[in-house]
Amino acid sequence: MPEDALFSPEALEIPIVQAPMAGGPSTPALAAAVTEAGGLGFLAAGYRTPAAVRGELEELRSLTSRPFGLNLFVPSSPAEDRSSIERFARELEPDARRYGAELGDARYDDDGWEDKLALASELRPDVISFAFGCPSREVIADLREGGIAVWVTVTTPGEAAVARDVGADALIAQGFEAGGHRASFDDRHPGDVGLLALLQLLSAELDLPLIASGGVMTGRGIAAVLAAGAAAAQLGTALLLTAEAATSPAHRGALGGDVHTALTRTFSGRSARGIANRFMREHEHSAPHAYPEVHYLTSPMRAAAREAGDPDGINLWAGQAYPLAREKDAAELVRELAEESRQALAEAERRAG
Amino acid sequence: MPEDALFSPEALEIPIVQAPMAGGPSTPALAAAVTEAGGLGFLAAGYRTPAAVRGELEELRSLTSRPFGLNLFVPSSPAEDRSSIERFARELEPDARRYGAELGDARYDDDGWEDKLALASELRPDVISFAFGCPSREVIADLREGGIAVWVTVTTPGEAAVARDVGADALIAQGFEAGGHRASFDDRHPGDVGLLALLQLLSAELDLPLIASGGVMTGRGIAAVLAAGAAAAQLGTALLLTAEAATSPAHRGALGGDVHTALTRTFSGRSARGIANRFMREHEHSAPHAYPEVHYLTSPMRAAAREAGDPDGINLWAGQAYPLAREKDAAELVRELAEESRQALAEAERRAG
Numbered sequence: 001m002p003e004d005a006l007f008s009p010e011a012l013e014i015p016i017v018q019a020p021m022a023g024g025p026s027t028p029a030l031a032a033a034v035t036e037a038g039g040l041g042f043l044a045a046g047y048r049t050p051a052a053v054r055g056e057l058e059e060l061r062s063l064t065s066r067p068f069g070l071n072l073f074v075p076s077s078p079a080e081d082r083s084s085i086e087r088f089a090r091e092l093e094p095d096a097r098r099y100g101a102e103l104g105d106a107r108y109d110d111d112g113w114e115d116k117l118a119l120a121s122e123l124r125p126d127v128i129s130f131a132f133g134c135p136s137r138e139v140i141a142d143l144r145e146g147g148i149a150v151w152v153t154v155t156t157p158g159e160a161a162v163a164r165d166v167g168a169d170a171l172i173a174q175g176f177e178a179g180g181h182r183a184s185f186d187d188r189h190p191g192d193v194g195l196l197a198l199l200q201l202l203s204a205e206l207d208l209p210l211i212a213s214g215g216v217m218t219g220r221g222i223a224a225v226l227a228a229g230a231a232a233a234q235l236g237t238a239l240l241l242t243a244e245a246a247t248s249p250a251h252r253g254a255l256g257g258d259v260h261t262a263l264t265r266t267f268s269g270r271s272a273r274g275i276a277n278r279f280m281r282e283h284e285h286s287a288p289h290a291y292p293e294v295h296y297l298t299s300p301m302r303a304a305a306r307e308a309g310d311p312d313g314i315n316l317w318a319g320q321a322y323p324l325a326r327e328k329d330a331a332e333l334v335r336e337l338a339e340e341s342r343q344a345l346a347e348a349e350r351r352a353g
Numbered sequence: 354m355p356e357d358a359l360f361s362p363e364a365l366e367i368p369i370v371q372a373p374m375a376g377g378p379s380t381p382a383l384a385a386a387v388t389e390a391g392g393l394g395f396l397a398a399g400y401r402t403p404a405a406v407r408g409e410l411e412e413l414r415s416l417t418s419r420p421f422g423l424n425l426f427v428p429s430s431p432a433e434d435r436s437s438i439e440r441f442a443r444e445l446e447p448d449a450r451r452y453g454a455e456l457g458d459a460r461y462d463d464d465g466w467e468d469k470l471a472l473a474s475e476l477r478p479d480v481i482s483f484a485f486g487c488p489s490r491e492v493i494a495d496l497r498e499g500g501i502a503v504w505v506t507v508t509t510p511g512e513a514a515v516a517r518d519v520g521a522d523a524l525i526a527q528g529f530e531a532g533g534h535r536a537s538f539d540d541r542h543p544g545d546v547g548l549l550a551l552l553q554l555l556s557a558e559l560d561l562p563l564i565a566s567g568g569v570m571t572g573r574g575i576a577a578v579l580a581a582g583a584a585a586a587q588l589g590t591a592l593l594l595t596a597e598a599a600t601s602p603a604h605r606g607a608l609g610g611d612v613h614t615a616l617t618r619t620f621s622g623r624s625a626r627g628i629a630n631r632f633m634r635e636h637e638h639s640a641p642h643a644y645p646e647v648h649y650l651t652s653p654m655r656a657a658a659r660e661a662g663d664p665d666g667i668n669l670w671a672g673q674a675y676p677l678a679r680e681k682d683a684a685e686l687v688r689e690l691a692e693e694s695r696q697a698l699a700e701a702e703r704r705a706g
Contacts, residue, residue, distance in 0.1 A: 015704055156613075176529065177547035191613065194530035194547035196577055197568035197673035204571065204677055215550035218557065223580035224549055226701035228573045260509075260544065320550035324557055342705050348579035349698045351368055352691070 006149040007067050007126040009170055009209050009231040013038035014338040016222065017172075017211050019236030020071030020129065021180065021317075022046030025251075028056050030244035032063035033330035038338070040127070040232070041068040047295075050115040057123050067126035069151070072117070074133030075110035076187075079269070079290035088288055089297055095279065099304035099313055106290070106297040121146050129153060129172060131183040132270070132291075137166040144169070151211065153183035156191035157201045164206055171206070172234055173198045175214030179237040179261070179319035181272040188289050190271055196228055203229030217324040219340020223348065226341070237319040238337070242330040254311045255318060255325050267302065267315040269294030275322070278312035359502040360420050360479040362523055362562050362584040366391035367691040369575065370525075370564050372589030373424030373482065374533065374670075375399030378604075381409050383597035385416035386683035391691070393585070394421040395482070400648075403468040410476050420479035422504070425470070427486030428463035429540075432622070432643035441641055442650055448632065452657035452666055459643070459650040474499050482506060482525055484536040485623070485644075490519040497522070504564065506536035509544035510554045517559055524559070525587055526551045528567030532590040532614070532672035534625040541642050543624055549581055556582030570677040572693020576701065579694070590672040591690070595683040607664045608671060608678050620655065620668040622647030628675070631665035 009017065018034040020026055022044035031041025043060060045053045053070070060068060079085060085106050096103045117139060120128050128143055129151040140150045144167070152163035153172040160171055162185070174183045175195025184190040193201075195214040202210055212225035213234035222233045240247045240255055247255075254275050262276045266283040270291035274280065287294065305313025326333060362370065371387040373379055375397035384394025396413060398406045406423070413421060432438060438459050449456045470492060473481050481496055482504040493503045497520070505516035506525040513524055515538070527536045528548025537543040546554075548567040555563055565578035566587035575586045593600045593608055600608075607628050615629045619636040623644035627633065640647065658666025679686060 010704070013706065015706075157611075175547055175549070176545070177550045192529070192615075193673050194528055194549070194568055196528070196547070196549050196574060197530045197570075199577070200568070200571050200574045200674045200677060203573060215547055215553070217550075218553045220556060220581045221549060221553045223701065223705065224552070224577040226704050227576035227580045227697050229697070231704065258510075262545075320546050321553045324553060338705070342702070344580050344582070345698060345702045345705055348576065349695070349702070351363070351579050351584065352576065352695050352698055353366065353368075 006144065006147065006169055008149065009040070009211050012040055012232055014334060015226060015232035016334050016337060017232050017234040018042045018239060019213065019234050020044035021236050022071065025240055025245045025247045027244060027246050028059040028063060030239065030242065030330055031060050031068050033244050034334055035064050035066045035068050037331040037334035039334050042129070043068065043070050045070055045116050046073045046111060050112055050119050053116060053119060054123065057125065069127035069129055070120060070125040071129045071131060072120070073111045074130050074135055075113045076132060076291065078108035079288065079293050081288065084288035085290050085293050085297070088286055088294065091283065091286055092298065092301070095313065096301045099301055099308060099310070101300045101304035103301065104296045104299045106293040108293055111292070120148065124148055127151055131181065133185050134159070134163050134166060140167045155182060155184050156193055157205060159185050160202050160206055164208055168208065170209040170211060170231070171202065172211045172213050173202055173230070177215030177320040178213055179273050179322065180317040181268070181270055182263070184271070187270045187291065195225070199225060199228040199230055215319045215321045217319070217321040219337045220344040222337055222341040223344035227345070227348065237322045238325055239330060239333070241325045241327045242333055244330045248306045248314070250306055250309045250311045250314055251316055254316045255322055258323055261318055261320050261322065265289065265294070267295070267298050268292065272315065272317060273319065275316040275318050277316060359497060359500065359522055361502065362393070362564050365393055365585055367687060368579060368585035369687050369690060370585050370587040371395045371592060372566065372587050373397035374589050375424065378593055378598045378600045380597060380599050381412040381416060383592065383595065383683055384413050384421050386597050387687055388417050388419045388421050390684040390687035392687050393480070396421065396423050398423055398469050399426045399464060403465050403472050406469060406472060407476065410478065422480035422482055423473060423478040424482045424484060425473070426464045427483050427488055428466045429485060429644065431461035432641065432646050434641065437641035438643050438646050438650070441639055441647065444636065444639055445651065445654070448666065449654045452654055452661060454653045454657035456654065457649045457652045459646040461646055464645070473501065477501055480504055484534065486538045487512070487516050487519060493520045508535060508537050509546055510558060512538050513555050513559055517561055521561065523562040523564060523584070524555065525564045525566050526555055526583070530568030530673040531566055532626050532675065533670040534621070534623055535616070537624070540623045540644065548578070552578060552581040552583055568672045568674045570672070570674040572690045573697040575690055575694035576697035580698070580701065590675045591678055592683060592686070594678045594680045595686055597683045601659045601667070603659055603662045603664045603667055604669055607669045608675055611676055614671055614673055614675065618642065618647070620648070620651050621645065625668065625670060626672065628669040628671050630669060
């Protein structure tokens, strides 16, 4: 397949890409709504079985014939230091008891890497995006041969250069502001680059389309990242209060407050940004670098806290500007944001003289 | 004086404000060049004697009749825990010896607060901006009565609300990306909000002109902050390599590299962003919250390291996108960036459809 037949973010009618939001909020209905409105919907393969991913892809295909993407987690190595995980598990026992839950099995897995790659090749979404690392040149070439555009999520200029060199079609530039997991290739040596700095650096240094991710909540935010050189904005937190998102009631409630966000490894063993709560405060100094082991360890406790409606035991992923999230139908929100972004650019042109 | 006679950033011919950059790089020549090009030049009162500030203001007035600003530090309280400063001083003795310097007297002062306010009222720059806190309603009212617009630097929505409530004319919104000191009102409880998130939050919540600061290096960056709702961009690091800036040779050299930046309290006892170096790495875990005591403690050592041309002993303040700094005359750079920002907005409008 010729390269120019692969899906490009520059072809979007509305320059809005839905963030995949693995682990709960993303649904086929949300992806379909964003895609049908003229943006790009996304499904999240992370944490799901290949069979569940297949089911969601088929459901999405039944809802829209327009382009969409699928996000995969690049596996990392098992934690070397099991004792730090065991210490952390002992520390969390009272938390589990508080919610009447058991701690989960702190196992390592690769999130079904090979099976999900095979599934992607078979079902051919228009785009596969990757987080938590960069796939090999061979993986990327195989997907592209199959007609799938490959986007790699990066958080620093160094990661961007790696992704370009192995053949990525576009880069998702994730700023420090972003809600949920940082996509850093190495969570032990993460960057802290804000989105606007990252976009300026990448657009000056690379000749690849950029999708800007992190704290973009409004038409002004979308206008800003386009002005900074991005082809589109990726929105996650902005969609958490839409009707189509499967955001839990406790999470929705917390998004209506104004507590600050912070980075934390407490829930999953990998840095992620969420609204600060009791669990984060009590364990922030002891959580090991051990993903996905800690994710599995805390998973039953988080499910029980969610069930109980207690935001203090849940990962309340949210980007830094989350108070600007709007309760709307997703398609209406996408169209509204697009219109506001055009207005913001027109106003900025007047100001720039 | 009627309020509408006070200087507004919306009146700028070119929406570029020079960051004051206390402690070295800023000069009357730099401020004059930015102002004469159509932006707003700034002088820094911080660390200087009132007599030196008077001399610089008079020099600047001899170079331009156009508007400019003066930046003041809002004093904080003396450190409560002298023992942590003494411990840190002992730790730094080998560093001082390395450069043949003595450690400085870790004294507290208020940076000549009352004298500098009196000087400002007397000499009447068009704008006074504040950092490290918010002045009282009375201080602000007095300056405004004297025909001086008051801008307060904020890093979170909470700080912005405080500044609005005491009568600030405009807010300098400083993102986490910014080089040099964080302007946080309380360095022990700082935010970590990125510029684009901060601008969206503040422009949605407040009806005050915003000046966007932090990592803005290019025309695209300026275009982005205008699109996000700012009236102007404040540039500091972007001007460090200009001919008019008094940036030291060792600092200029480091700006030509690509080492990452980090926040550090090691040089001054207050969080600031600089290019990572030996001194930051070796002392990052032991530096107390004690500003300006630690500033005075390390000052002779830094001067000696600067003299010796050793970047590993100097505070290499720089924003996150510093590799994009350009060696130019300041006026030429300001005009070039303005032209690029207009191009970036035109391109973004095409992309937004």
